[in-house]
Amino acid sequence: xxxxxxxxxxxxxxxxxxxxxxxxxxxxxxxxxxxxxxxxxxxxxxxxxxxxxxxxxxxxxxxxxxxxxxxxxxxxxxxxxxxxxxxxxxxxxxxxxxxxxxxxxxxxxxxxxxxxxxxxxxxxxxxxxxxxxxxxxxxxxxxxxxxxxxxxxxxxxxxxxxxxxxxxxxxxxxxxxxx
Amino acid sequence: xxxxxxxxxxxxxxxxxxxxxxxxxxxxxxxxxxxxxxxxxxxxxxxxxxxxxxxxxxxxxxxxxxxxxxxxxxxxxxxxxxxxxxxxxxxxxxxxxxxxxxxxxxxxxxxxxxxxxxxxxxxxxxxxxxxxxxxxxxxxxxxxxxxxxxxxxxxxxxxxxxxxxxxxxxxxxxxxxxx
Numbered sequence: 001x002x003x004x005x006x007x008x009x010x011x012x013x014x015x016x017x018x019x020x021x022x023x024x025x026x027x028x029x030x031x032x033x034x035x036x037x038x039x040x041x042x043x044x045x046x047x048x049x050x051x052x053x054x055x056x057x058x059x060x061x062x063x064x065x066x067x068x069x070x071x072x073x074x075x076x077x078x079x080x081x082x083x084x085x086x087x088x089x090x091x092x093x094x095x096x097x098x099x100x101x102x103x104x105x106x107x108x109x110x111x112x113x114x115x116x117x118x119x120x121x122x123x124x125x126x127x128x129x130x131x132x133x134x135x136x137x138x139x140x141x142x143x144x145x146x147x148x149x150x151x152x153x154x155x156x157x158x159x160x161x162x163x164x165x166x167x168x169x170x171x172x173x174x175x176x177x178x179x
Numbered sequence: 180x181x182x183x184x185x186x187x188x189x190x191x192x193x194x195x196x197x198x199x200x201x202x203x204x205x206x207x208x209x210x211x212x213x214x215x216x217x218x219x220x221x222x223x224x225x226x227x228x229x230x231x232x233x234x235x236x237x238x239x240x241x242x243x244x245x246x247x248x249x250x251x252x253x254x255x256x257x258x259x260x261x262x263x264x265x266x267x268x269x270x271x272x273x274x275x276x277x278x279x280x281x282x283x284x285x286x287x288x289x290x291x292x293x294x295x296x297x298x299x300x301x302x303x304x305x306x307x308x309x310x311x312x313x314x315x316x317x318x319x320x321x322x323x324x325x326x327x328x329x330x331x332x333x334x335x336x337x338x339x340x341x342x343x344x345x346x347x348x349x350x351x352x353x354x355x356x357x358x
Contacts, residue, residue, distance in 0.1 A: 025226075033228030041220070045249070047204075049212030049258065062256045069248035070224070077241045079228065 005105035008080045009071055010170065011095065011178075013087035014111035015138035016131045017121040019155055019163070023111060024084035027167055035074040039085025042066050054134075064091060068098055075102055086138060088145045096178045106178040109170055110147060113156045115139055150175045184284035187259045188250055189349065190274065190357075192266035193290035194317035195310045196300040198334055198342070202290060203263035206346055214253040218264025221245045233313075243270060247277055254281055265317060267324045275357045285357040288349055289326060292335045294318055329354045 012024045021038065028036040043053055043063050051059040063085075071081045083095075087108070096106040118135045153160065153169060160166050170176065191203045200217065207215040222232055222242050230238040246262055253260045262274075266287070275285040297314045332339065332348060339345050349355065 028226040031227055034226045035224050036226050037224060045214050045216060046253070046258065047207040047213045047215050048210055058256070062252065065252045065255075066249055069252060070245055073241065073244045073248060074225070076244075077237070079225065 006103050007075050008105045008107060009099060010082045010107045011087050011092050012082060012084050012109050012111065015118055015142065016135050017118040018111040018113055020084050020111060023163060023166055024082045026163055027170060028082045030167060031080040033079045035079045035081045037067055037070055037081060037083045039063060039067060039083065064094065068095060075104055089147050092178055107170065107176045108151050108178045109153055109176050110142065110151045112152045112154045117156065185282050186254050187284045187286060188278060189261045189286045190266050190271050191261060191263050191288050191290065194297055194321065195314045196297040197290040197292055199263050199290060202342060202345055203261045205342055206349060207261045209346060210259040212258045214258045214260045216246055216249055216260060216262045218242060218246060218262065243273065247274060254283055268326050271357060286355045287330050287357045288332055288355050289321065289330045291331045291333045296335060
């Protein structure tokens, strides 16, 4: 008989521009006790000596160590945790593996939309925050990682065009569970 | 013979409105490898169930556990760390105690100015970010904690009216060392 998980960790992933932050923040508001971890913010706490995470495995490793530490602390204090970051399947599994002793359930969601929409949204950002070509490259990278399709939520889907529908889907559909 | 510290942790404290964030961010830019940890940001990662830290020892404990975990990770990856938060002497010593095995030097600085200046600066913030009376209460709380005067930097001091002078003082004057 499997134990009922005391707390949940939601990893909200997907390419840039797909709505990770908005979705994650709304999701965090639906639980009694919750924490919101922005991988982008964590990444930029590193000031001097920082490398682009996608070009440096050491930088990426630092970011994930920080996300894991914070997640563990928040769980210890009785919170559900929402992680908002471009997370590939291997990284989601690493988090899940490292939380095994803590009786938590890890939910891994990859938000998805077509490349044209991503580029349009990217162009609406401030120039300093634009990712340009990297938006589209990320889509291909997700496909190449052998991502199991069951983790994908296509936000371009007509039945999921409202953020609250997406939130309900994440919370109620058990197929996004990782462990 | 004392070992030469491999890395440094700067705790930049003081009442609200004294210039902690500006000073901390500038300080972080002066090192080859550095991280900037905002206690206020860390505190607000807790979304639902969050209590005011100064009214809840559990909330405060969660914040410091998070700051400590991040600090340890950043040190492990070769960074000097700047912590920007209202930090009382007992908390600075707790951090120092918990970093003992890591061969780091902890520098504890309490930025200071008169109450009138603090209230003026507070009024210049957006209404939602104003602390009001709490600015002044914090000054009294620092005095009551038995803070050793050597850790204080009075930014109203005429010889330290420029932020770069303050940064130089923090980096070069050994009297702010905690351990």
